[in-house]
Amino acid sequence: MWNLVKFTAASCRRSRWLSTAIPGPCIVHKRGADILHDPWFNKDTGFPLTERDRLGIRGLLPPRVISFEQQYARFMESYRSLERNTHGQPDGIVSLAKWRILNRLHDRNETLYYRVLIDNIRNFAPIIYTPTVGLVCQNYSGLFRRPRGMYFSAKDKGEMMSMIYNWPGQQVDMIVLTDGSRILGLGDLGVQGIGIPIGKLDMYVAAAGINPQRILPVMLDIGTNNEKLLNDRLYLGLRQPRLEGEEYLSIVDEFMEAVHTRWPKAIVQFEDFQMKWAFETLQRYRKRFCMFNDDIQGTAGVALAGLLGTVRAQGRPLSDFVNQKIVVVGAGSAGLGVLNMAIQAVSRMAGNNDSTARNQFFLIDKDGLITKERTNIDPAAAPFAKDPRELEGLSEGANLLEVVKKVRPHVLLGLSGVGGIFNEEVLKAMRESDSSKPAIFAMSNPTMNAECTAADAFKYAGENIVFASGSPFENVALGNGKFGHVNQANNMYLFPGIGLGSLLSGARYITDGMLQAAAECLASYMTDEEVQSGILYPSIDSIREITAEVGAAVLRSAVSENLAEGHGDVGPRELRLMAKEETIEYIKRNMWFPIYSPLVHEK
Ligand SMILES: NC(=O)C1=CN([C@@H]2O[C@H](COP(=O)(O)OP(=O)(O)OC[C@H]3O[C@@H](n4cnc5c(N)ncnc54)[C@H](O)[C@@H]3O)[C@@H](O)[C@H]2O)C=CC1
Ligand SMILES: CC(=O)C(=O)O
Ligand SMILES: [Mg+2]
Structure with a gap:
């Protein structure tokens, strides 16, 4: 968890007001109720008396000054009481109620909102992000x-x-x-x-x-x-x-x-x-x-990191990636993005061309296995279509179960958007996988669109699998005090670092090299022990740590490609001279952290 121990008050203040400080006796140009109604400046009952006097808000608030810590505790208590009061109600109703209470805080007091979000990211990400955000959109x-x-x-x-x-x-x-x-x-x-x-x-x-x-x-x-x-x-x-x-x-x-x-x-x-x-x-x-597509490029990097992790989870060297058979279900922006990046990685490792590297990948869409016999094939999917002459016992349009039974893949990866498509039969067929530790990635969001649940994956495909889903599931109790670990394979592990690294490098645009650096950074983040116990991605609690590392990797890649024009006071030359650790420090120093800062200068 990130807390004040990691951010000194001075550095927080610096970043908090970097863009907003206005010279003069008061730091903020607004006055009176306008300040209370501006969620960026609002401190609710937390305004000290000097600020109430000098900003014209004395009398607009109850007299007692409540500290940030007390406000924080009060919000968390309301949240817990909402959890107690909605216990037993349908999931959708509970989730929307939680979203509302957070959203109200967001509308009112951004500092407090982001602080509770950062400190409780494990509990709140499923509300402000997938799966609840899907329900909110609906x-x-x-x-x-x-x-x-x-x-x-x-x-x-x-x-x-x-x-x-x-x-x-x-x-x-x-x-x-x-x-x-x-x-x-x-x-x-x-x-x-x-x-x-x-x-x-x-x-x-x-x-x-x-x-x-x-x-x-x-x-x-x-x-x-x-x-x-x-x-x-x-x-x-x-x-x-x-x-x-x-x-x-x-x-x-x-x-x-x-x-x-x-x-x-x-x-x-x-x-x-x-x-x-x-x-x-x-x-x-x-x-x-300077732009990227998160569904194509962010997802690809996260999936590639997970695929490399599954090789390590089998106790095999990374170079064995070139021998893994991978079935990708879903030939949309996400599935094709993953295939593109994974195939490039195989080519690099094996030193061969993309067409040889494609051999181990099988692509399925709503009409089944995609082969060169497909009429009206989508041009984006065409490069991944199989030559039917090279397929034994499988033909154009073969269904998912047939493909899994025949191919015996090391990895079954879903980006189809179709909930439950990895059904009991398909999951049981994964028991015959050629891998000693087969991997199942049910990456579609939100939860009801996941290709299978975590519980079904461990129940039908066996306890020995590695499992990841796009939206969070609880770890699965396997009996005897053992648990099947649930990974969250979601582009949230990369897009923040891709954006931050690009921003702080002042990159002109975002290249494949920068995205590859992000994926490699994530892939190498976990230790062998973690990976061998089925943990492929860091805990969401350490998402700032991993984002700082990913951001630094992206920044350094931009520098090495001569695309970094610098950011703020830090020019391209200074970026070039930074050692790896200094880059990470530079990134961390530039991360905003929510804390109330003075709105008036001390007299
Ligand atoms: N975990 C993550 O980080 C991410 C997850 N996703 C999820 O991936 C899913 C797909 O996203 P896109 O590729 O952008 O969508 P898309 O609409 O571009 O592609 C969907 C693909 O699934 C195929 N499909 C549909 N029904 C199928 C069936 N019954 N069997 C096999 N394939 C079938 C379609 O033919 C199409 O090729 C969404 O649920 C999205 O939430 C997307 C990006 C990131
Ligand atoms: C996670 C994400 O970007 C998606 O499901 O589209
Ligand atoms: Mg998306």
């Missing part, structure tokens, strides 16, 4: 109280350059952008998908220490093809079908130009775009702006 129109982030719609064409200046923050470092077309495994949720950029950016603050004043969640509302939403009177987005083709791209182009005109160094993370636009926009912008 119910967004009903839950909507106050706007957060920015909304650019197809109706705003021609206006975006001026709209971007409506954002009140002076500086924006990190943007998460979605068009709502593929929200987790829940499909097209239109404007309601804004919950995802908000949740991802909360993870940026918690894990990477990005200053919350410098984040911007963005929804590009280009319509929706979700009939239910189109017919819903209370739907808050454009009630029109999605724009396509050049019309669509011209909206995204306009947004990207507007953002980078106002904040040339802002990093844009594309999130939860349907596959065709995910690939197209990545191709279109990756050499022009």
Whole structure:
């Protein structure tokens, strides 16, 4: 857990006010109730008397001053009491109630909100991130109280350059952008998908220490093809079908130009775009702006780290990765991203070309095994299609069970969005795997879309497996006091570090080399003992630690590729001269940490 022991008050204060200090007797330019209504400055009952006097809020609060620690304890007590009072109610109701109490705090007092989030990340990540964020998006129109982030719609064409200046923050470092077309495994949720950029950016603050004043969640509302939403009177987005083709791209182009005109160094993370636009926009912008696609690139790195971990878990050298047979279920943006990166890793290790490296991978989509005989094959999936002449006993469209039985894979990895598709028969077939420790990755989100539950995986595939899921599950009791470890294979282990490392290096754009460095850093983070007991990823409690390391790896890679232009007072030359440990220290020093800071200068 990260607490004050790791951040001195002085360093916290520095980072807290870096962008906001205004010279003069008061640090903040607002006065009176405006301060109480600004969640960034608000301290609720925590304002000391001098600040109440000098900021014109004396009398606007009850007289007693409550310390930050007391406020923290009071919030946690309310949270626990909510847990007690909702005990036994349906999961969805409990989760939404928890989300509401956190969201109310977020709306009111950001310092306290981010502090409870950071200190309790294990308990709160499942509320502000997957799985509950999915439910929040599904119910967004009903839950909507106050706007957060920015909304650019197809109706705003021609206006975006001026709209971007409506954002009140002076500086924006990190943007998460979605068009709502593929929200987790829940499909097209239109404007309601804004919950995802908000949740991802909360993870940026918690894990990477990005200053919350410098984040911007963005929804590009280009319509929706979700009939239910189109017919819903209370739907808050454009009630029109999605724009396509050049019309669509011209909206995204306009947004990207507007953002980078106002904040040339802002990093844009594309999130939860349907596959065709995910690939197209990545191709279109990756050499022009500092951007990446989290579902394609972040997920790939996390999956690759997990795949390398499974090799180590079998007690085999990493070089044995080239011999592992891997079945990927789901040929969308995430599945194809994983395949691309894993195949590049095999090529590098084996010193052969990509086409030889592809031999050990099998790709399945909704129509079964993808082979070269597939008509209307998606061009993005085509390079991974199997040659039927090289398949014994399997043909085009073979179903998942047939493939698992025939291939006896070392790893079964799901990114299909289809809950329960790794059913009892499929999991039992994994008992015949050629691996001494087969791995099952049910990576789809949210929980109900996971390809299988953790309990089913250990029950049917055997206790000897390595298991990972995209959304969290409890460890599984196996009897005799033993537990099956549940890993969370989620891109949250990488995207914060990719964003932070890119930001602090001042990288011109984000290269494959930087992403590979991030994945390698995560892959080598765990010890052999941990990996051999089935623990492939660090505990979420240490997500700031791992993010600092990943960020440093990304930064150093940007430096080595001559892409680092520096950040703030730290120029490219200083970055180049930093040793590895110094880079990690530099990253940590720049992480924002929530603590109340004085709003007036001492007289
Ligand atoms: N754990 C993590 O970090 C991440 C998880 N995901 C999850 O992965 C899932 C897929 O995401 P995308 O690839 O972007 O979606 P997508 O919509 O681009 O792709 C889905 C793929 O699954 C295939 N599919 C559908 N039904 C199937 C079936 N019955 N059997 C086999 N394949 C089937 C489709 O043909 C398609 O190829 C989502 O649930 C998402 O939440 C995505 C990114 C990161
Ligand atoms: C985790 C994530 O990015 C997804 O499920 O789409
Ligand atoms: Mg995503």
